Amino acid sequence: MKQEKAAVLEHQNFQGEYRILRLAAPEIGPQVRPGQFIHLQIPGMGDRILRRPFSIYKASGEGVSILYKPVGRGTEAMIPLRPGAPVDLIGPLGNGYPELGKGRTPVLVAGGYGNAALFLKAKELPLKGVAFFGGRTAQDILCVEEFKALGWDVRPTTDDGSLGTKGLVTAAFDPWLEQQDANTLELFVCGPNPMLKAMGDRAMAHGFTAWLSLDKNMACGVGACLTCVIRRKTADGWEWARCCKDGPVFESREILWDE
Amino acid sequence: MNKPRMEIKIGSMMMKNPVTVASGTFGYGPEYAELVDLNRLGAITVKGICPDEHVGNPTPRTFETRGGMLNAIGLPGPGAKGFLKKYIPFLKQFDTPVIVNIWGKAMEDYGRVVELLDDEPAVSAYEINLSCPNVKEGGSAFGTTLDMFSRTVELVRGKTQKPIIPKLAPNVPNIGSFAKAAEECGSDAVSIMNTMPAMAIDIETLKPQLANRFGGLSGPAIKPIAIKLVFDAFRACRIPIIGMGGIFEPEDAIEFMVAGATAVAVGTANFVDPGTLVRVIDGIETYLARKGHAAATEIVGMVKA
Numbered sequence: 001m002k003q004e005k006a007a008v009l010e011h012q013n014f015q016g017e018y019r020i021l022r023l024a025a026p027e028i029g030p031q032v033r034p035g036q037f038i039h040l041q042i043p044g045m046g047d048r049i050l051r052r053p054f055s056i057y058k059a060s061g062e063g064v065s066i067l068y069k070p071v072g073r074g075t076e077a078m079i080p081l082r083p084g085a086p087v088d089l090i091g092p093l094g095n096g097y098p099e100l101g102k103g104r105t106p107v108l109v110a111g112g113y114g115n116a117a118l119f120l121k122a123k124e125l126p127l128k129g130v131a132f133f134g135g136r137t138a139q140d141i142l143c144v145e146e147f148k149a150l151g152w153d154v155r156p157t158t159d160d161g162s163l164g165t166k167g168l169v170t171a172a173f174d175p176w177l178e179q180q181d182a183n184t185l186e187l188f189v190c191g192p193n194p195m196l197k198a199m200g201d202r203a204m205a206h207g208f209t210a211w212l213s214l215d216k217n218m219a220c221g222v223g224a225c226l227t228c229v230i231r232r233k234t235a236d237g238w239e240w241a242r243c244c245k246d247g248p249v250f251e252s253r254e255i256l257w258d259e
Numbered sequence: 260m261n262k263p264r265m266e267i268k269i270g271s272m273m274m275k276n277p278v279t280v281a282s283g284t285f286g287y288g289p290e291y292a293e294l295v296d297l298n299r300l301g302a303i304t305v306k307g308i309c310p311d312e313h314v315g316n317p318t319p320r321t322f323e324t325r326g327g328m329l330n331a332i333g334l335p336g337p338g339a340k341g342f343l344k345k346y347i348p349f350l351k352q353f354d355t356p357v358i359v360n361i362w363g364k365a366m367e368d369y370g371r372v373v374e375l376l377d378d379e380p381a382v383s384a385y386e387i388n389l390s391c392p393n394v395k396e397g398g399s400a401f402g403t404t405l406d407m408f409s410r411t412v413e414l415v416r417g418k419t420q421k422p423i424i425p426k427l428a429p430n431v432p433n434i435g436s437f438a439k440a441a442e443e444c445g446s447d448a449v450s451i452m453n454t455m456p457a458m459a460i461d462i463e464t465l466k467p468q469l470a471n472r473f474g475g476l477s478g479p480a481i482k483p484i485a486i487k488l489v490f491d492a493f494r495a496c497r498i499p500i501i502g503m504g505g506i507f508e509p510e511d512a513i514e515f516m517v518a519g520a521t522a523v524a525v526g527t528a529n530f531v532d533p534g535t536l537v538r539v540i541d542g543i544e545t546y547l548a549r550k551g552h553a554a555a556t557e558i559v560g561m562v563k564a
Contacts, residue, residue, distance in 0.1 A: 001293040001294065002293075002294075003533055003534060014264075041531065047325040047326040047479075048323055048325070049323065049326065049327070049478060049479070049527070049530060050323050050530060051326065051530070051531065051533050069387075088532065090283070090294065090533070091444065123432075145329075179432050216318070217319065217321070219292070219321050219328065219330075219530045220284075220529065220530040222286075222290050222291060222294070222533075223286060223290045223531075224284065224285055224286035224290035224291060224306075224529070225284065225286075225321065225330070225332070225530055226315065226320065226332050226335060227319075227320050227321040227330075227332070229318060229320070229335075230318075240314070240315070240335060245290070258318075
């Protein structure tokens, strides 16, 4: 974990409403493990003061890249960032995805640009398999060719049927699951929380492992403020676990979902 | 020119500079140890500890506002024994005094938590949280009624020889009377201020933004309130004041000192920029040197008003 004054290298449209921000961060870049995130201080936020967390899409000795969509005050304030602009980063943060278990078959499942958080894992995994990517429209399914180039069998789903199977990601996943030896599967999942819960429920019902990357509002990002807590099951009940420090990746059996 | 002396004293506790952290914004120390050199700090003030483990509030627990944030974390923590076991070995590695923030659900808890902690030499002082707006039991009631305030401080005073520092609530009609009462009950200093009770509402769902409905406002938005409270308290008591509320830059800390604070605490700014602490320490020193002061204590309460 480092705090680093980074500089914008590239910031442009990626696809549809999505944008890519590539940052020179030679201290943080080489430390990144798949599934970790950075905490970004966005310049020009004025009286909105807190950092914003972003999943890391790519990382190298040069720095890190993120994919994002302007959806709120923080991400909208990022739009004017030009190459050369200074940006303060803390990272890499969180635990990321674990190693693939022995004899397991990896599966990727993502909602929207959640697959950006899976890219480094997709690259690192010793085996490639099926990748289920869901989104509202074809514009919301990113990086298909990149994942294919890594050797993944990408199965898109869209709410409007503009790409792949029509429906939620489960519309493609569920029929596929019926053909599999479920307990050998190991899922790496990132996306909106209802999708994570849907995949977690299937993991528990069918006896496979699912690593879910949770998204909760954060303040500090380093485990101090206890904003981003979720309920984690214990032998005799539950305890708070911090998404930023103890997560953001949790195994489906650990999570006690708020109903 | 000689370097200005940065050391200050709170009762028997020596601090190598006037800068600590606001309880609850820095965890128990390890959370920030990779980003902040803990040996640089005047003191580490840890998150509130009560006698027993406490679970805290449901989520959402914080909400960003203009120039600040609301929090209603609800003081989750490992309890006194859990704290000693889990964090003291870590904290002992540093040449920095540890101020333990203590709180209770009932008055006797304040005595009990000190009994459990007091034999530990690495616990340097106690900050008494009498003003947390976010716990249903006790909490702010201890800090807003003078009689309960004094009885609680006296109870703690009777349990320890270490410095005790009541943390004052901002939402009282006369901060001076609480500062004076703290002094009369044997306190070594007072902390000013805790967060300001506050609320935000989502106009789409019509629900409060915090699960606890209300929270405490912190950050730059409250700084002018805190400056006045320190100014008022400085005129009402002779014990040192630890000033806090929206310190983001060295100039903010210096302003607190000029208003009457002997020491300062950086809070919400830790979340925004963990580099703030060292920047504030260095900035105070630079200011003192530039103004020709020999010691940090020389500027305390020097406001011309």
